[in-house]
Amino acid sequence: MTGRARFVQQSLSHSAPHQTEPVPSNGDQKINPDGTYTTSALFEVVAPYTPGSLRVEAWAPGIISLEVAPQRTGVSMEGNGDIREDHASKTVMSPFGKYAIIVQTRTAVNIDIRYAFDQ
DSSP: OOOOEEEEEOOSOSSSOOEEEEOSSTTEEEEOTTSOEEEEEEEEEEOSSOOSEEEEEEEOTTEEEEEEEESSSSOOEEEEEEEOSSEEEEEEESOOEEEEEEEEESSOOOEEEEEEEEO
């Protein structure tokens, strides 16, 4: 079974047209030597100005970890994050450019990726 990342927009900001755009190599999944699975997806923050923060959530049974990694050099600051049995979240402060979302799960599952911008 192959997992896929599906992007669902949940924008907290109605005044600014922030959005993300999936990048073509979206939702690649591989099995790890320890039997867990890693699913990765790329996306890009597209906005007329830098949002205050971006909260990313990954929803699936058996989530072990979530990483939101900028695909550029330079400083990147993270805010609060959380991991539960059925979901994980991370907050990226002042997001811009391309990011990789990397989710590790116990089994091969479809992962629902949700995001929300805040001013």
